[in-house]
Amino acid sequence: MTRMNHWAGLAVAGGLLLAAAMPATAQDYPSKSITMIVPFAAGGSSDVIARLVGDEMGRVLGQRIIMENMGGAGGATALSRAAKAEPDGYTIVIGNSGTNAASYTIYPDLKYTNADFAPVGLVAKTSPMIALKLDFPAKTLAEFVAYAKANPGKVSLGHAGVGSSNYLICRTFIKASGVDVALVSYRGAGPALNDLMGGQIDGVCDAATSLSGAVQGEKVRALVVATPERLASLPAVPTSAEAGLPAFQAQGWNAIFVPKNTPEPVIAKLNAALKTALASPNLQDRFKTLSSVVPTAEEVTPAFVAKMVPAEIEKYRLLLQDK
Incomplete structure (x- = not known):
C-alpha cells in the first residue's frame, strides 16, 4: 500500500507539474522583456515602424519590447538569427517584402525557408x-x-x-x-x-x-x-501615373513573425497586442505623419500573412528572374 501510495503521489505530482507548465506559456506570457529583431540599421522605415509598434505593444503586454538592429545581406543575417531563436515568444522579428519574400530568389542558399517562421500579423503598408x-x-x-x-x-x-x-x-x-x-x-x-x-x-x-x-x-x-493617389503628408509629390510612368507601382509592407513552433496561445497574445497597438490614436496619428497605412482588421491576422507571403515570393521571383 505504501509503495502504491508512493507511485500515486509521484503521478499526481507529475501531473500537477505538467498542468502547471502547460498553461504557463499562455497565461503567464510574457514574464520578461521581448526582443524584436529589426533586419536593418536604425533610421529606416522598418526601424521606425518597429519602434512605434513595439512601444505600443509593450504597453499592452506589460513588458518592454527591446529593439535589436541587425543589418547585413538585405536582412538575411537577421532572419537567420530569428529562425534559430527559441520558439517561446521572446524573440520576434519585423519583416517586409524583401526579407520575407524576395530574399528567397536573391539568396538561394539561405539557411532558412518561409516555413521556418510563423506570422503574427501585418503591421503597416508603406508607400x-x-x-x-x-x-x-x-x-x-x-x-x-x-x-x-x-x-x-x-x-x-x-x-x-x-x-x-x-x-x-x-x-x-x-x-x-x-x-x-x-x-x-x-x-x-x-x-x-x-x-x-x-x-x-x-x-x-x-x-x-x-x-x-x-x-x-x-x-x-x-x-x-509609386501609389495610385498622392500622399496626404506629401501632397506636392506626384504619383507615378501623374508623372508619366504608370508602370511604376508598388506596395510595401511590414509584418511581425516568430520562429516556427512558437505556441499558438503565445502567437494569439502577440496578435491581440498588435491589434490593440494599431488601434491606438497616437500610433495612427504617427502613421499618418509618416505616410504609413494601418492594415485592415483582416490583414492584421496570422492567416492573412500566411496566405500573402507565398504570393509575394512568387511575385518577386518573376520580377527578379531576369536579374
Whole structure:
C-alpha cells in the first residue's frame, strides 16, 4: 500500500507539474522583456515602424519590447538569427517584402525557408518613393529618366541592401523606366539617406515612412511616389501615373513573425497586442505623419500573412528572374 501510495503521489505530482507548465506559456506570457529583431540599421522605415509598434505593444503586454538592429545581406543575417531563436515568444522579428519574400530568389542558399517562421500579423503598408539630392539637375521624373538614359550607369541610387524592400523599389523602377543606373547597397535605409543628404549619391529608393521628414525639411527632393493617389503628408509629390510612368507601382509592407513552433496561445497574445497597438490614436496619428497605412482588421491576422507571403515570393521571383 505504501509503495502504491508512493507511485500515486509521484503521478499526481507529475501531473500537477505538467498542468502547471502547460498553461504557463499562455497565461503567464510574457514574464520578461521581448526582443524584436529589426533586419536593418536604425533610421529606416522598418526601424521606425518597429519602434512605434513595439512601444505600443509593450504597453499592452506589460513588458518592454527591446529593439535589436541587425543589418547585413538585405536582412538575411537577421532572419537567420530569428529562425534559430527559441520558439517561446521572446524573440520576434519585423519583416517586409524583401526579407520575407524576395530574399528567397536573391539568396538561394539561405539557411532558412518561409516555413521556418510563423506570422503574427501585418503591421503597416508603406508607400515606395524615389528621392534625389537637392542639386540634382533633373527636377521631374521625365527629366530624370531622360538624364539617366543619356548617362547610362552614371546615376547612383542607394538602397538598404540587396534583398531589402528598398532594393525591390529600385528594381521595380528600373524595369518600369528602362534606365541603367548604379545601385549602391547600404546596411539600412538610414545610412543611405544620410549619404543622399550629404551628396555622396544621387538618389535613394525608399518608403515615404523614412523619407517624409527629410522631404518636409527640404533636405532631399521627392521625385515620385509609386501609389495610385498622392500622399496626404506629401501632397506636392506626384504619383507615378501623374508623372508619366504608370508602370511604376508598388506596395510595401511590414509584418511581425516568430520562429516556427512558437505556441499558438503565445502567437494569439502577440496578435491581440498588435491589434490593440494599431488601434491606438497616437500610433495612427504617427502613421499618418509618416505616410504609413494601418492594415485592415483582416490583414492584421496570422492567416492573412500566411496566405500573402507565398504570393509575394512568387511575385518577386518573376520580377527578379531576369536579374
